[in-house]
Amino acid sequence: MNKGGNGNDTNQAADRGGETVRRRIGRRAGQRLLPALCLSICLLTGCSLAREEVPAREEDRLAGFLITEQHLHSGTPELKMGPDGKVAFVEEDVKIPGIVLYDQSGRPDGVAFEGIEGYALCDLKVWEEESGIYAGYIMGDEIFSDVHWVSGDTDSAEATVYVEQGRSGCYYFNPIYQTTAGEVYLLPGTGLASGTGMSGETMSHSMSWERTFRKGEEEKKEGSSYTLHITYADLPGAQELLFFREDGSILGSMGNEELTELWAAELWELKVPPEAAWLVLEQEESGGETGRTFCNRGDGRLEFLESGENGYLVKRSVNLQWE
Numbered sequence: 001m002n003k004g005g006n007g008n009d010t011n012q013a014a015d016r017g018g019e020t021v022r023r024r025i026g027r028r029a030g031q032r033l034l035p036a037l038c039l040s041i042c043l044l045t046g047c048s049l050a051r052e053e054v055p056a057r058e059e060d061r062l063a064g065f066l067i068t069e070q071h072l073h074s075g076t077p078e079l080k081m082g083p084d085g086k087v088a089f090v091e092e093d094v095k096i097p098g099i100v101l102y103d104q105s106g107r108p109d110g111v112a113f114e115g116i117e118g119y120a121l122c123d124l125k126v127w128e129e130e131s132g133i134y135a136g137y138i139m140g141d142e143i144f145s146d147v148h149w150v151s152g153d154t155d156s157a158e159a160t161v162y163v164e165q166g167r168s169g170c171y172y173f174n175p176i177y178q179t180t181a182g183e184v185y186l187l188p189g190t191g192l193a194s195g196t197g198m199s200g201e202t203m204s205h206s207m208s209w210e211r212t213f214r215k216g217e218e219e220k221k222e223g224s225s226y227t228l229h230i231t232y233a234d235l236p237g238a239q240e241l242l243f244f245r246e247d248g249s250i251l252g253s254m255g256n257e258e259l260t261e262l263w264a265a266e267l268w269e270l271k272v273p274p275e276a277a278w279l280v281l282e283q284e285e286s287g288g289e290t291g292r293t294f295c296n297r298g299d300g301r302l303e304f305l306e307s308g309e310n311g312y313l314v315k316r317s318v319n320l321q322w323e
Contacts, residue, residue: 062209062224063178064122065189066113067161069169072096072188096186098176100124108137111176113186119143121159121226122176124184143308145315154210154223162305162313165199165232165286173205173228192230199286202231233313234291236305237284246277263306263316270302274323297322 073094096113103109108124121140128135138149144159172191178184192203210223239259243251251273254262262270272279281293281304295302301317308314 059180060177061125061211061222062175062207062226063124063184064111064120064157064176065207065226065228066111066116066118066120066174066176066186067228068116068118068172068174071172071191072116072174072186095177098184098186100126100182100184108139110139110141111184116186118174119161120176121147121157121228122184123149123155123157123224124178124182126182142314143312153221154225156225156227158227158229160229160231162231162233162315163197164235164307164311164313165201166197167232167311168194168197171203171205171230173207175207175209194230194232197232199232199234202229204229233305234285234289235307235313236291239284239304240282242280242282243273243276244278244280245275251276268317269319269321271321271323272297276322295320 096116098111098113100108101110101112108126111120111122111124119141121144122138124137124139125134126137127133136151138157140147140159143161145162146158146160148158150156170191170193172189174189175187176184177187189207190205192205194201194203204227206225206227208223208225210221212219212221214220238256240256241254241259243253245251276297278294278296279302280295281302283291283293283304285291293302293304299320302320303315303317305313305315
């Protein structure tokens with residue numbers, strides 16, 4: 001399990017209705033979280049948006065989701081007789097208990113479910129005795145890119161996962177719930193599948209939850225929603241970073257070996273020579289083509305995709321320091 005940064009980390013505090021919200025995205029690679037069977041529906045699609053309303057479970061709140069590439073078993077089917085006298089198989093969802101992971105400072109840093117391999121994006125609420133408030137900890141594995149959070153009575157999150165083109169498979173969105181006692185558990189979810197996985201192809205899945213409660217004489221609502229886009233892209237190859245003067249002449253360059261060493265060291269800051277007016281990152285793509293990312297003087301970040309684990313691509317973000 002990789003606990004290192006990925007060039008796209010955020011760890012900041014914000015206020016949300018009397019509670020502290022701390023964001024921490026991209027802290028880990030993947031989790032070893034029971035390969036199993038499931039009877040959920042898998043949709044074959046090229047470009048679609050699947051919307052799913054997950055049920056309110058008493059006081060438990062939808063706190064995120066776990067992406068898996070296998071169905072999760074939802075229980076042992078039982079033969080039951082209905083009021084009409086007909087006998088049918090009934091399979092009830094079984095809660096899969098999980099644990100909250102903590103970093104060295106004692107703050108939540110993720111979730112894990114024994115024997116299940118997957119990637120989680122979640123928002124956990126934790127009571128902090130010292131400050132006397134509930135703190136919201138937003139966290140996700142490093143495959144999640146372009147993460148956008150909106151906090152309020154209904155919290156919403158949207159993110160993208162980039163996958164190497166040609167990698168066909170099924171992706172299941174399993175809801176993570178958190179109880180009022182702070183415990184977490186997982187339920188089996190539905191899935192999306194792609195047959196071709198061509199570059200530029202996108203599939204999307206949306207999951208939402210809402211409940212109504214009374215606070216004194218007032219009726220209130222709370223809820224959460226999560227939207228994930230799975231986008232196929234070319235697997236990046238060799239890189240070269242070119243620095244240009246104002247007149248368009250090349251000032252200098254960094255080759256693939258030098259850049260590979262820089263990224264491997266997870267040094268996500270780059271000093272740009274004072275004579276440089278702009279820069280271009282070139283990356284080899286399939287079919288012999290070259291992808292280019294441009295940054296002008298004053299731009300704060302250079303973003304690009306690089307190969308991750310298990311066929312996923314990770315978006316890196318390098319802070320540019322223009323001298």
